[in-house]
Amino acid sequence: xxxxxxxxxxxxxxxxxxxxxxxxxxxxxxxxxxxxxxxxxxxxxxxxxxxxxxxxxxxxxxxxxxxxxxxxxxxxxxxxxxxxxxxxxxxxxxxxxxxxxxxxxxxxxxxxxxxxxx
Amino acid sequence: xxxxxxxxxxxxxxxxxxxxxxxxxxxxxxxxxxxxxxxxxxxxxxxxxxxxxxxxxxxxxxxxxxxxxxxxxxxxxxxxxxxxxxxxxxxxxxxxxxxxxxxxxxxxxxxxxxxxxxxxxxxxxxxxxxxxxxxxxxxxxxxxxxxxxxxxxxxxxxxxxxxxxxxxxxxxxxxxxxxxxxxxxxxxxxxxxxxxxxxxxxxxxxxxxxxxxxxxxxxxxxxxxxx
Numbered sequence: 037x038x039x040x041x042x043x044x045x046x047x048x049x050x051x052x053x054x055x056x057x058x059x060x061x062x063x064x065x066x067x068x069x070x071x072x073x074x075x076x077x078x079x080x081x082x083x084x085x086x087x088x089x090x091x092x093x094x095x096x097x098x099x100x101x102x103x104x105x106x107x108x109x110x111x112x113x114x115x116x117x118x119x120x121x122x123x124x125x126x127x128x129x130x131x132x133x134x135x136x137x138x139x140x141x142x143x144x145x146x147x148x149x150x151x152x153x154x
Numbered sequence: 155x156x157x158x159x160x161x162x163x164x165x166x167x168x169x170x171x172x173x174x175x176x177x178x179x180x181x182x183x184x185x186x187x188x189x190x191x192x193x194x195x196x197x198x199x200x201x202x203x204x205x206x207x208x209x210x211x212x213x214x215x216x217x218x219x220x221x222x223x224x225x226x227x228x229x230x231x232x233x234x235x236x237x238x239x240x241x242x243x244x245x246x247x248x249x250x251x252x253x254x255x256x257x258x259x260x261x262x263x264x265x266x267x268x269x270x271x272x273x274x275x276x277x278x279x280x281x282x283x284x285x286x287x288x289x290x291x292x293x294x295x296x297x298x299x300x301x302x303x304x305x306x307x308x309x310x311x312x313x314x315x316x317x318x319x320x321x322x323x324x325x326x327x328x329x330x331x332x333x334x335x336x337x338x339x340x341x342x343x344x345x346x347x348x349x350x351x352x353x354x355x356x357x358x359x360x361x362x363x364x365x366x367x368x369x370x371x372x373x374x375x376x377x378x379x380x381x
Contacts, residue, residue, distance in 0.1 A: 055189055058186040099190075107187065110183050
């Protein structure tokens with residue numbers, strides 16, 4: 037949970053906690069995974085019912101579909117989120133280096149141009 | 155610092171804490187799905203019309219409910235161990251601070267480049283200025299630079315204490331006769347609070363830790379290098 041946002045900072049969304057503890061609004065990828073999981077659950081459960089007309093078994097399939105789709109979306113989204121964070125960190129470091137060393141012999145752009153002309 | 159009635163983790167001020175928050179989100183999602191499954195099983199148990207009490211064999215179900223929890227535990231253990239080993243990485247600290255726990259205050263020693271040693275007592279309520287935090291603010295803060303690997307050596311002079319700063323993801327026991335080490339790199343400036351985390355007597359709740367993290371350029375102008 038964060039301190040009140042500074043002026044200019046994006047506001048923290050009001051938290052919605054599923055089962056009292058999973059904050060889907062402020063946890064990256066949670067809302068996306070739960071929504072896709074719900075969709076997957078409805079599709080799987082309803083699809084099973086259309087083919088078999090069994091209510092209880094279709095509910096079981098729906099619950100299973102929810103868990104599998106949520107987990108699948110979660111891992112996929114978190115993997116991409118982690119990749120994005122790494123890329124943001126690399127970009128931040130490069131910008132810092134560029135600002136610090138611009139015009140000097142350590143300028144990353146000079147090194148890069150030097151190696152490409154060679 | 156935490157605000158009133160906060161149950162979640164504080165925002166991260168170090169890369170390790172960012173990883174811990176990520177892991178916490180991951181574990182919470184797994185827990186949510188397990189709770190959802192259990193609630194559904196409970197619902198089925200309460201609404202079933204099946205009343206056969208002579209069921210004895212259920213080999214397939216038993217296989218599933220043995221293998222599945224093992225897989226779930228592996229899914230939780232792997233990221234956890236990754237972070238555990240990350241905290242032990244050698245990152246060549248630029249500064250070493252000693253933190254010594256006493257009943258009921260902390261002593262900090264900056265002896266790398268000089269001989270700065272001071273005590274850090276909680277500010278009694280009578281001495282608080284407007285805007286100061288009751289039971290959290292101290293008379294002398296630990297001033298440290300950001301974006302610099304720092305090594306903390308923690309020990310105690312009397313009983314067990316624990317030096318904890320949640321926003322940095324740090325909690326290290328202060329044990330008399332033993333020197334514990336923890337390292338961290340702060341990513342943003344600010345004032346960060348922690349509290350003693352090992353019961354140590356009557357005033358255990360009244361020996362907080364306050365870190366003031368400032369840019370390295372300003373830190374270099376301070377008494378650590380000029381005393």
